[in-house]
Amino acid sequence: MQKIADEKLKVILGGVNLGTENFDYTMSELAQLAAANNLDVVDTIVQNSDKIIAGTYFGTGKVTDIKETAQDTDAKLLVLNDELTPSQIRNLENLTKLYVIDRTGLILRIFADRAQTKLAKTQVEIARLQYELPRIHPSSNPLDQQSASGGLANRGAGETQLELDRRVLRKRISRLQNELKQLMQSQDVQSKERQKSLIPKVALVGYTNAGKSTIMNALLAHYDQDAAEKQVMVKDMLFATLDTSVRQINLPNQLSFLLSDTVGFVSKLPHNLVESFKATLAEASNADLLLHVVDYANPNYQEMMDVTDKVLHQLGITDIPVIEVYNKADKTDMTYPTVTGNEIYLSAKDDASIERLSDMIQQRLFANNPVVTLLIPFTKGNVTEYVTSHARIIDRDYTNDGTQLKVQLAPEVLGKVKAYVVTE
Ligand SMILES: Nc1nc2c(ncn2[C@@H]2O[C@H](COP(=O)(O)OP(=O)(O)OP(=O)(O)O)[C@@H](O)[C@H]2O)c(=O)[nH]1
């Protein structure tokens, strides 16, 4: 899919305010989504109402307002804050003579634009085709010409042609779903390898632009001088990350954990997108611990947390322990790092914060690991080597009978060296 336009298209934002608490916030976010799509917002039109008009979304008065505003501002596109029905879009296009795109369509376009890997591209493409399936119709909308149905939708033919187009789309969706399955199988192999490795898994989740990737990079850099090539992309924009990246964090005390960085969420995230990103988010559902990162400097951080919780719920991720990471505290009055219970207020750009977060992670992951003393004969150098690279060494002593180690280790590691335990 192409971007909507290389030169900036002038757009009007529109929304119906049903009196919900977070309406203003979703509208300001819509503006950000538009900016992320290289659109130039020239005006915003809001209707306060207790219901959405079934046929046209807005009432007649607002439709006239929009038409006039478009003439005054030279706007070509109307971007709406909700997911509209195909006929609402069609009717509004006819009435306003503007091209109409809804919030879902906008989000899908951003995802399509950002997707880099085959996996991400396939997932986005499936979501987009599913969204477009009921929406293809003969239209002169240039946005449709860039759409999945390609030129097919624009033949101006009637019902039969439409049915044909839909069949083509359905076929394409099922072909892509098969491709996705195959891609996932090879991912699954990697993921299973990680499962077997016994190393605990931690996943970063949260709203887009919260600072998840920045925290991943900071943790990497904190413990690894050569972390440069392992860094992931950080950018001040929505949906910088679409693919999951997994990195091993090696702690100085011989312990380590796997950290994964995942796609960010946004309010009213399209259902199809959540569905097709389930595969990518599998890394989060297999985690032992989640770091829920939020931009604490954003006045809407509470809504952002609620959205994240909701999406995690939709994904069936409900019973994994969570550390709530209130990030970007450097842009607030809050003293940082500050820990209270399962919450930490910090700045991803502050080393003391990263150290404190790492302590918290270790506390959650390893605190319950048993402490034992092992006596390993000098002839068993390989066992000593295994233990020192898989356990936290508390004390080391050399006796006549061999190396005596007081260690804290994971139950699985203990299972392998049980024969050498002297006291438990
Ligand atoms: N001031 C400040 N800026 C931060 C902090 N953490 C991250 N940022 C900035 O916030 C922006 C977004 O950071 P990312 O790490 O890309 O955010 P993300 O959560 O990975 O976003 P997505 O990949 O879109 O989901 C970047 O410009 C970062 O430099 C922080 O603690 N303080």
Ligand SMILES: [Mg+2]
């Ligand atoms: Mg990111």
